[in-house]
Structures are given as structure tokens and as C-alpha cells.
Amino acid sequence: MCNQCNYENLLNASDLNATDNRLRVLEVIGNNSYPLSAADIFTTLKRTCSINRVTVYRILDLLVERGIVDRISTGGRAFYYGMAPNENHHPHPHFYCTRCGQMDCLTQDSLNVDTKALWKTFPGRIDKVEVRVDGICKNCMK
Amino acid sequence: MCNQCNYENLLNASDLNATDNRLRVLEVIGNNSYPLSAADIFTTLKRTCSINRVTVYRILDLLVERGIVDRISTGGRAFYYGMAPNENHHPHPHFYCTRCGQMDCLTQDSLNVDTKALWKTFPGRIDKVEVRVDGICKNCMK
DNA sequence: CATTCAATGCAATAAATTTGCATTGAGATT
DNA sequence: AATCTCAATGCAAATTTATTGCATTGAATG
Ligand SMILES: [Mn+2]
Ligand SMILES: [Mn+2]
Ligand SMILES: [Zn+2]
Ligand SMILES: [Zn+2]
Secondary structure, eight states: OOSSOOHHHHHHHTTOOOOHHHHHHHHHHHHSSSOEEHHHHHHHHHHHSOOOHHHHHHHHHHHHHTTSEEEEOOSSSSOEEEEOSBTTBOOOOEEEETTTOOEEEOOTTTSEEEOHHHHHHOSSEEEEEEEEEEEEOHHHHO | OOSSOOHHHHHHHTTOOOOHHHHHHHHHHHTSSSOEEHHHHHHHHHTTSOOOHHHHHHHHHHHHHTTSEEEEOOSSSSOEEEEOSBTTBOOOOEEEETTTOOEEEOOTTTSEEEOHHHHHHOSSEEEEEEEEEEEEOHHHHO
């Protein structure tokens, strides 16, 4: 749940018109405390407005391309989406429950990843380092 | 490329009959120096023997379930497969080129991930920690 | 008022994987 | 030997997730 980010500003700063649909998608992602799948986002939006599934996919592509939203891979087949790192959102690892598909945010320092050496030596371009922990969540353990 | 692993033993140790197809899938994965997609594996096998795509998927599921092979997520839509950590294969991060889809193994120490704290405090079951670097590979940079 | 174009919708398609059911063939059982 | 059984595999259809092509709309611009 993010109270700091101004979604309209984020869109404008990336030269994107702040349309209702874009704002809605961004709010669903930003107001949630863990990453969501495109299906999750679509289902949530459908409850309060009329929007097409394809529009959600297209907006997500756009937001990812502009670096506003992060596309996060899971141990499953669907991508999940969360706010990309910015002044209010620091990079952090995620936990994916292979039983229920719920994804959680882990604290920034729960896993300590030192990427300095790699950045120096890697002979290509590095865009992103993704750390994901897979397992069974507390709820599903019972 | 692995010369240490005895694939037949690995299968037997997991109570799996060492069928020709299972050995072939495991050899393709083990003899390769980077993870492959199911399609890669299928294409490779089709060149020298007659095997069904579904059989490949089923064998991969089985090998993953038994912990012989690791299912590795990418920034793309398909899973990749590599030898699971064992005495000859230590856990390590991977690099995924978002342009050509090639996945590379990074050295165990190119990224230093400290998971001790998490293991102590996490209120669920942890099966796996996956670290993936996304970007553009040396070849695709040109 | 006419034109343009970004945003969206709708239907069809694609890619990757999974499922259901049939077939096969190597032992085990009679 | 004939029959039975069952794990392994094959083949076709279905599922899941995402993408593409083309039509529509409506606000901004001239
Ligand atoms: Mn997160
Ligand atoms: Mn590897
Ligand atoms: Zn769970
Ligand atoms: Zn590449």
C-alpha cells in the first residue's frame, strides 16, 4: 500500500497520458502490498468499472516498458506485477508460494545480495536482478 | 557439460526407472553448459530419436518433482531446465538475455546472496532461492 | 464541421503447457 | 504359453496466459 507515489505524476513523467484506465491499473498495483497477476488486476478492476482484459495487458506492457512497474516472474506460468523501484519503493526479493500462488514482498535486507562484482565484470548489459524465494507460505503450511 | 553425474544413478536414487527417454532428457540437460527450454530439449532429442513432446514435458515434471532437475524461470514465457544442485552442481545465479532468450550460468560467487537471516525468520517453508539477472548478452550487444 | 490519432474494445490467434484417453510392451501370475 | 497388470509413452484436444489485427470512439486540432 503506497501513499507516497503520485500515479499521475509517474505517468506524466514518462510521457504517458494519465487516462482513467492507466490510473486504475497503477492504483491497483500501487495500493496492494504484494505483486498481482494480470488476471488479479483485471478481476479487481472489473468489479468497479468496465475494462477489457486486453487493455489491462497493454497498459501493463506500457508501464513495464517505461519502468514504472516491474514484471516479476514466479515459479508459475503467469507474470506478476509490482511497483518498480523508485524513491518510495526499494528493490527487494519476493516469496512465491507454489501451493496457492500468492506472492509476498520480503524486506529489502532479508536477503543480502551483493551485485557489485558482477556489474564490474559482466560483458553485457544488466537491466535487472531478480531474487525470488519459492516455497509454501505460512497459511498453506497448516 | 557434466562428466561427473551418473544419470542412471540419479534416477534410481529417486525410485525412477531409468528408461531410455528419461536418460536422454537428463543427458541433454546435464551435457549442456546452460539451461534449456522444453522446446530446446525436444528439438535436440528429435534429431536422434523419436520422442513425443508431451513425453518430454512429463519427464521434466518428474525430474523437477524429484529434485534432479531445476525449473528455472526467465524474463520470458517459457521455463528453462538445468541440473538441480547436487554434489557436482552448486547453486548459482543465471543470466537471461531478453533479446535472444539465451540463458547463461553465472559463477557461484559472481553474486553473493546471504540467505541465512531469511531461513531463520521466515514463517513458512523455503524450497528454493532463485537469482536471475536480466539484460542483453555480449553477442546481442553488437 | 472535418480530420487525426491515441486509447480502447472485440475476436481471433499464438505459445507453452497440461489433460484425457488409447496403445504398447516388459514382467508377474495363472 | 496365455493372460494380466501397469508403468511408460503417444496422440489429440483442451487449458492457460498473452499477443495481434482490425474496428470504434471520442477528444483535440485545424
Ligand atoms: Mn514487492
Ligand atoms: Mn546453471
Ligand atoms: Zn500459500
Ligand atoms: Zn542475447
